[in-house]
Amino acid sequence: MAGEALIHLDGLSKVFYTEEVETHALSNIALRIQTGEFVSIAGPSGCGKTTLLSILGLLDSPTAGKYLLDAEPVENLSASQRAKIRNQAIGFIFQAFNLIGDLTVYENVELPLTYRGMAGSERKERVQAALERVGMAHRMGHYPSQLSGGQQQRVAVARAIVGKPLILLADEPTGNLDSKNGNAVMDLLKELHNDGATICMVTHDPRYAHVADRSVHLFDGQIVSEDDARRAQALEESGFDVAH
Amino acid sequence: MDQLLSDIRHALRHLRRAPLFALVAGTSLAIGVGVNAGLFSAVNALLLRPVPGVDHPERVVEVGRSNQGRGFDTFAYPDYLDLKSEVRAFRTAAAYTFDVFAYSDGGEGSRVTGMSVTPEYFSVMGLTPERGRFFTADEDAPGSRPTVAVVSHDFWMDRLGGGVDVVGKIIRINRIAFQIVGVTPADFRGQTTGVHPEVYVPLRMRPALRNRGEEDFTNRGASWHMMVARLAPGATVQEADTQVKAVYARLAQAYPRTNRNRSGAVVPLGLVPGPGRGPVKAFLSVLMGLAALILLVTCANVAGMFVARASHREKEIAVRLALGAGRARLVRQLLVEALVVFAVGGVVGTAVGVMLVRSLPVNRLPLPIHVSIDLSPQAPVLAFALALTLGTGLLFGLLPAMQATRLELTDSLRDNGSTQGGRAGLMRRFFVGGQVGLSLVLLASAGFFLRALDRAGQVDTGFDPRDGYVTGIDLDLEGYRGEESAALQQRVLERVRALPGVESAAMSADLPLDMSRMGTGVMPEGWTPPEGQRGLGTDFTYVSTDYFATLKIPILHGRAFVETDDVSSEPVIVVSRTFVDQVWPGEDGLGRQVQVEGDHEPWRTVVGVVADVKGRFITDRPEPMMYLPLEQNPHQRMDVVVRAKGGIATVAPALRSAILGVDPSLSLNPVLSLESSSSLGIFPQRLAAGLTTALGSLALLLSALGVYGVVAYALSRRVREMGVRMALGAGSTRLALLVLRNGLGLALPGMLLGLPAIVVLGFVLRAFLLGLSPLDPVALVVVPGTLLITVAAACAAPARRAVRLHPMEALRSE
Numbered sequence A: 001m002a003g004e005a006l007i008h009l010d011g012l013s014k015v016f017y018t019e020e021v022e023t024h025a026l027s028n029i030a031l032r033i034q035t036g037e038f039v040s041i042a043g044p045s046g047c048g049k050t051t052l053l054s055i056l057g058l059l060d061s062p063t064a065g066k067y068l069l070d071a072e073p074v075e076n077l078s079a080s081q082r083a084k085i086r087n088q089a090i091g092f093i094f095q096a097f098n099l100i101g102d103l104t105v106y107e108n109v110e111l112p113l114t115y116r117g118m119a120g121s122e123r124k125e126r127v128q129a130a131l132e133r134v135g136m137a138h139r140m141g142h143y144p145s146q147l148s149g150g151q152q153q154r155v156a157v158a159r160a161i162v163g164k165p166l167i168l169l170a171d172e173p174t175g176n177l178d179s180k181n182g183n184a185v186m187d188l189l190k191e192l193h194n195d196g197a198t199i200c201m202v203t204h205d206p207r208y209a210h211v212a213d214r215s216v217h218l219f220d221g222q223i224v225s226e227d228d229a230r231r232a233q234a235l236e237e238s239g240f241d242v243a244h
Numbered sequence B: 001m002d003q004l005l006s007d008i009r010h011a012l013r014h015l016r017r018a019p020l021f022a023l024v025a026g027t028s029l030a031i032g033v034g035v036n037a038g039l040f041s042a043v044n045a046l047l048l049r050p051v052p053g054v055d056h057p058e059r060v061v062e063v064g065r066s067n068q069g070r071g072f073d074t075f076a077y078p079d080y081l082d083l084k085s086e087v088r089a090f091r092t093a094a095a096y097t098f099d100v101f102a103y104s105d106g107g108e109g110s111r112v113t114g115m116s117v118t119p120e121y122f123s124v125m126g127l128t129p130e131r132g133r134f135f136t137a138d139e140d141a142p143g144s145r146p147t148v149a150v151v152s153h154d155f156w157m158d159r160l161g162g163g164v165d166v167v168g169k170i171i172r173i174n175r176i177a178f179q180i181v182g183v184t185p186a187d188f189r190g191q192t193t194g195v196h197p198e199v200y201v202p203l204r205m206r207p208a209l210r211n212r213g214e215e216d217f218t219n220r221g222a223s224w225h226m227m228v229a230r231l232a233p234g235a236t237v238q239e240a241d242t243q244v245k246a247v248y249a250r251l252a253q254a255y256p257r258t259n260r261n262r263s264g265a266v267v268p269l270g271l272v273p274g275p276g277r278g279p280v281k282a283f284l285s286v287l288m289g290l291a292a293l294i295l296l297v298t299c300a301n302v303a304g305m306f307v308a309r310a311s312h313r314e315k316e317i318a319v320r321l322a323l324g325a326g327r328a329r330l331v332r333q334l335l336v337e338a339l340v341v342f343a344v345g346g347v348v349g350t351a352v353g354v355m356l357v358r359s360l361p362v363n364r365l366p367l368p369i370h371v372s373i374d375l376s377p378q379a380p381v382l383a384f385a386l387a388l389t390l391g392t393g394l395l396f397g398l399l400p401a402m403q404a405t406r407l408e409l410t411d412s413l414r415d416n417g418s419t420q421g422g423r424a425g426l427m428r429r430f431f432v433g434g435q436v437g438l439s440l441v442l443l444a445s446a447g448f449f450l451r452a453l454d455r456a457g458q459v460d461t462g463f464d465p466r467d468g469y470v471t472g473i474d475l476d477l478e479g480y481r482g483e484e485s486a487a488l489q490q491r492v493l494e495r496v497r498a499l500p501g502v503e504s505a506a507m508s509a510d511l512p513l514d515m516s517r518m519g520t521g522v523m524p525e526g527w528t529p530p531e532g533q534r535g536l537g538t539d540f541t542y543v544s545t546d547y548f549a550t551l552k553i554p555i556l557h558g559r560a561f562v563e564t565d566d567v568s569s570e571p572v573i574v575v576s577r578t579f580v581d582q583v584w585p586g587e588d589g590l591g592r593q594v595q596v597e598g599d600h601e602p603w604r605t606v607v608g609v610v611a612d613v614k615g616r617f618i619t620d621r622p623e624p625m626m627y628l629p630l631e632q633n634p635h636q637r638m639d640v641v642v643r644a645k646g647g648i649a650t651v652a653p654a655l656r657s658a659i660l661g662v663d664p665s666l667s668l669n670p671v672l673s674l675e676s677s678s679s680l681g682i683f684p685q686r687l688a689a690g691l692t693t694a695l696g697s698l699a700l701l702l703s704a705l706g707v708y709g710v711v712a713y714a715l716s717r718r719v720r721e722m723g724v725r726m727a728l729g730a731g732s733t734r735l736a737l738l739v740l741r742n743g744l745g746l747a748l749p750g751m752l753l754g755l756p757a758i759v760v761l762g763f764v765l766r767a768f769l770l771g772l773s774p775l776d777p778v779a780l781v782v783v784p785g786t787l788l789i790t791v792a793a794a795c796a797a798p799a800r801r802a803v804r805l806h807p808m809e810a811l812r813s814e
Helices: A049-056 A079-089 A105-116 A120-133 A149-161 A179-194 A226-238 B002-017 B019-048 B077-086 B120-125 B153-158 B203-210 B237-254 B274-312 B314-322 B327-358 B379-404 B409-413 B421-458 B482-497 B547-551 B577-583 B648-662 B674-717 B719-727 B732-764 B777-794 B796-803 B807-812
Strands: A007-017 A022-033 A038-042 A064-069 A090-093 A167-171 A199-202 A214-219 A222-224 B060-067 B070-073 B090-104 B110-117 B148-151 B170-173 B176-183 B199-202 B223-231 B262-268 B468-474 B502-508 B518-524 B536-543 B555-558 B572-576 B593-596 B603-610 B625-629 B637-644
Touching: A007 A049, A022 A049, A022 A222, A038 A049, A038 A179, A049 A167, A049 A199, A049 B409, A079 A090, A079 A105, A079 B327, A090 A149, A105 A120, A105 A149, A120 A149, A149 A167, A149 A179, A167 A179, A179 A199, B002 B019, B002 B327, B019 B274, B019 B327, B019 B379, B019 B674, B060 B237, B060 B274, B070 B274, B077 B090, B077 B223, B077 B237, B090 B120, B090 B199, B090 B203, B110 B120, B110 B203, B120 B223, B148 B170, B170 B199, B176 B203, B199 B203, B223 B237, B237 B262, B262 B274, B274 B314, B274 B327, B274 B379, B274 B421, B274 B674, B314 B327, B314 B409, B327 B379, B379 B421, B421 B674, B421 B732, B421 B777, B468 B648, B468 B674, B482 B502, B482 B637, B482 B648, B502 B547, B536 B577, B547 B637, B572 B577, B577 B603, B577 B625, B637 B648, B674 B719, B674 B732, B674 B777, B674 B796, B719 B732, B719 B807, B732 B777, B732 B796, B777 B796
Parallel strands: A038 A199, A038 A214, A090 A167, A167 A199, B110 B199, B148 B176, B536 B625, B572 B603
Antiparallel strands: A007 A022, A007 A064, A214 A222, B060 B070, B060 B223, B060 B262, B090 B110, B090 B170, B090 B223, B148 B199, B170 B176, B468 B637, B502 B536, B502 B637, B518 B536, B518 B593, B555 B603, B572 B625, B593 B603
């Protein structure tokens, strides 16, 4: 692909230190995601998918390596700078929806815009549009507890897109849903992608991994080829311990 | 502003959705802020508020006389004249005395609060008459008898009907007719809190009203007058003080017999008079200190609740951070939520606290005059409550807010359990430990005062108040003079003694434990005063026959007064054991003679020695006391005391009826039981015990709530661990003990810090504790024990829950 990548990781690693144990969650990750791409990150449990997504979303910092977001280095930003970029450039969709129970649907979707300091009239317009986009405009006065899981996730998608971010980061967006609602959410993400959204999705469900333009496979904190990933998956499913 | 309003809106919604949290936190804070606001309204009323109605009150000063550098006493009139003319820092000065007058409108007389003032008094206060005029210089001329009066606005309205023809009206004060010449403005209710003068008369009328001679205006030894002054333009209180001291230095040289060792002091005008300001300040400071402790306890409790609540909201906070809220923005939001809770608690607490203080029965104290203190909420009280609410809200809201926003975002967003559990737990333990420590101090102070109150019942006061009843007659107020007075007193005693059920009756100018005492200097025979001292300072009173029998004061040597101790016989006295021990150690004192300081005082022979009696307060050390027989020393203002069976409901009307049978127009003090009147002597202990017990109980309750909250929360986070322990064979007792250990572990650090504080507290309060040891076992063992038991009780419910957990369900819990 031509031009500067939206996301550019090079030599990225993440090590967790506890009292006596050093855990290498990510090792030497190199990854580029172009604007408009739909990338899925797949791999078995504990392979580092979520850690990678957290670093991509500036929720966590890498231990080493380079991370350029929209051509700007972001690996060593301050907490407030990271918060500002999360607010303006990144939209999150979580497995557990993570809507705020005390806020209405409207207020949940409005939240990123409020943090951006946007004027009320513009906020209203954007929230309305985002909710219509996900088919939840008729529930804007409801509280999350009054919605089904699928509806909650659609609201979460609306919240993710309302700020018109550069990229949507989805962490197992169907993980807490039944297949029908899961499919509906995936259809929604596909539509968004078709409309030009850049999406990076973590999933361990092979059905949904293939919806993406490209799958990145992680194993033991490293990106592996698709063939290697399949072999590792087969070994894991057969009950053999995978050699590290 | 938009964001702030939005934060407030969300905070209110949060509270609506967590009503129990709002109720408990709001009530806790209401208690803390309310106690402080209520007490501060008393501080404001007594110490801070400028005297209402006085023009530029900051320019008005009180002048007091000191003796050997101590005290803030009354003046001799000649001293007042010298100060008035020589102190250039005074623009004008006035002399005055407070008085109780008998006011009569035809029927049974009534007591009114009055003042005898020089004409300058009103200009010193900067008053303009609401009606008529104030006194003129002519009405202060030596030898004049100006029967004119100024009445207060309230007196005009309440007693005289508020008619426009008030000026010129005649009223009878102490049976003398006075013409009203003016009315003070409505906003001036006197210069002293609680005492609202209703009638003002010229100082020159005081001898006539009090049956005294003119010598009060010429005798430098007769110190009856108080003094106020308005500062000259540009003059300061310090300059006035320096000049007053310089005048007194000159007077000490010019009149060494009366003025040696005397000096003066100048203080700004205040609602509590100069001499009382120090003790009032000290007492209120102690109370405010205790109130601050309870506020800290409540704030620690609420802060602990905020920390717990933030733990429950960890995911929400993480989501907000993930969506781009800066940490400062979230801290602000959480702070606003805390401030809303503090504001609700503060508003409710202020309203209730001020209301409760206003409802205190100050006007029901067993005092001869009506006392009412204006405790209405004023701007400084509201400002104090607001500052307290905001200050504590910011401090105790900020710490949990800072704590709540320190998250590991990835874990917090993924249901991986609390990422702030350790830090939050530590903070909650800190708050609960602090609560327990502070509660221990409050409870211990309650324990000290309750023990002191208990001891008060065992302290030998030297007299027996049971079955004693007292009222008072002031014959100065009733127009009786000389032999007429003595005859009336005799008739009153005869009638009272003849009442059915009365064992004995007597009169005394002063009674034990009523917060007041008369004092004088005496020269005992054969006694050499210490260097720098002219005579022996002793308390004294005038008593009739049967006084010692009526109060059951033991006679140790000699005899009591008898009817033959009259003006025709040798002057005699009875003295206390401490009097004899100080001046004639090793003797019984009988037959020895004593001369009261003064030009023409006779030598008086000691005929009896009685046991020491507590004077003003139950904490008083034994002081020399001298009793003079009423028959040899006529005195106008006397208490009538009887020992009778039947209770106050029976005795009071009979006593009043017997006295009024002698003269129906007499105005009597209310009839009180002697136990009630002498309860003034333990009033500080009673008040302190009541307040500290209430505050200590609240603190205990809040600590129990705090411990319960933390232990229950900790258990909710350890359910799976409990399941594992059960699976490994832990029995119910072991699990319950685990929970109990958790609770006691919270309390012990606070208690260990609180224990040394109790010991220090015991030494600080020692003067009030009637000899109770600062290492009193009740304070050091029983109080901490009670607290520990309460903490253990607070753990009972979580322990019960732990014991009742189902192992499989516990193992499956998240």
